[in-house]
Amino acid sequence: MRHLYAFLLAAVVSGAASAQAYRPDFDPSKLKGPAKGPANEVLVLGSPHISYFPKTFDPATLRGIEDRLAGWRPDAISIEALSGAQCDHIRRYPFRYQDTIKSYCWDPAPAQAATGLDVPAATAEADKLLKAWPANPTAGQRRRLAAVFLAGGERASAVVQWLRLPQAERRAGDGLDDGLVELLDKLKDRRDESYLLAARLAARLGHERLYPMDDHTADSMSEDEKAWGDAIMKAWTNPASEKRRRQGDALQAKLGTPEGVLAMYRAYNAPEEMRLAFQGDWGAALEEPSPQRFGRQYVGYWETRNLRMAGNIRDVMGLKPGMKMLVVVGASHKGYLEAYLHQMHDVRVVDTGPLLR
Known part of the structure; x- marks a missing residue:
């Protein structure tokens, strides 16, 4: 019996050591491609959260970092925010995501009331509009896209459209009512790097939207x-x-x-x-x-x-x-x-x- 115990113990110890020492042979990072044509480039800018800055902070001081990022000329800008689609998804599971919804998801009901579009319909409509987007859209088209983005829960992208409008054209119409206009005017100055830096940079570079990439589907409540x-x-x-x-x-x-x-x-x-x-x-x-x-x-x-x-x-x-x-x-x-x-x-x-x- 002692011999059997010793054998089993040795097998367990050997297996644990093997698991610790094993390194997978396949390493995707060493197999870069394509051999021809431009690769994708990504620049990850670690940002402090501006919402924690003192009240005396002047957003104009961000223009220096904005200038440098503009010089790199990204084709797309992604932000730490939940997409409207993910918020729509987790709202179906309030037993798990109640706190997440409260902290990270804006209620698009006012925009839905103004446009008649719920989040899935607005998401599809935004995609449809962008696929047929003209080189020189009218102010009415930009207001419409801003309203659709809001209905889809994509507030930062709506702000990009708002910033691309001349000041005189930032008004109600084309799906935007007075309440949504007031919201956009507040959001463009919100103390948040997604608005004060990313949205302004996107508008400056001629982008039509931002790409929210945060994910909170791993959130869960502890039993204690x-x-x-x-x-x-x-x-x-x-x-x-x-x-x-x-x-x-x-x-x-x-x-x-x-x-x-x-x-x-x-x-x-x-x-x-x-x-x-x-x-x-x-x-x-x-x-x-x-x-x-x-x-x-x-x-x-x-x-x-x-x-x-x-x-x-x-x-x-x-x-x-x-x-x-x-x-x-x-x-x-x-x-x-x-x-x-x-x-x-x-x-x-x-x-x-x-x-x-």
Whole structure:
């Protein structure tokens, strides 16, 4: 019996060691193509969330970073936002996504009332309009597309159309009522990088829309929310997190000038930032000791979310091979998105360093 036990133990130990040592031989990142023709290029700009900036922040100081991004001339711009289609989907499962809907999904009912289109119909209508979009659309066509985007839950793309209109043409009509006009006027100045940076840049470059690529389908409620939250907060209490917080505070203190804004973006896109973020956040959560393994649940959610975000970005590039795509996303996502996108055969990840110097 002792011999059988020893044999089984050796087999288990050998299997565990083998699993740890095994590396798949197939590595997509080393099989880049195509041999001829332009590859897809993606530049992931890690951004601070402007909603957390002090009230004294002047959006005009973003023009320096906007100028540099405009010089790269992306063909498409993707943002950290949920698509109207995903919000429409998760609204069907409120038992799981109640908090997600409240935090990330705008209710398109006012736009539906104005246009007569629900989210699926508006999504199809926007696609139809864009496929037949003229080189020089009228103001009425832009107002109509803005209204359709709003009905489809695509607020940032509606703002792009709004910004492309002359000031005198930013008025009700063609599906926009007075309430939607008021909404668009507020959104264009919303303290959010998707509007103050991405939407303005898209309008400046002559784009017709933005591409929301965030994903919250991995969201779920823990059976013990308090215990889960306490465990994660405890894991986050560490020297790396404190160092990152101090550095962020110092950078925010210099936001009064375009140079200060550029300095913040340089810091948030430096390799050291991602390493420090991992040490203080997901690396710490991996070792969180609760019996329920709350930290590993959190890391699983985070990796799943980023994988799906990367998939959404790749999906857009597949529509028009050879494009240059800018991704404006919270800085904590940058390292993960670059690593996942680097695995794609037809994607070249562009270094933000030279652009931000």
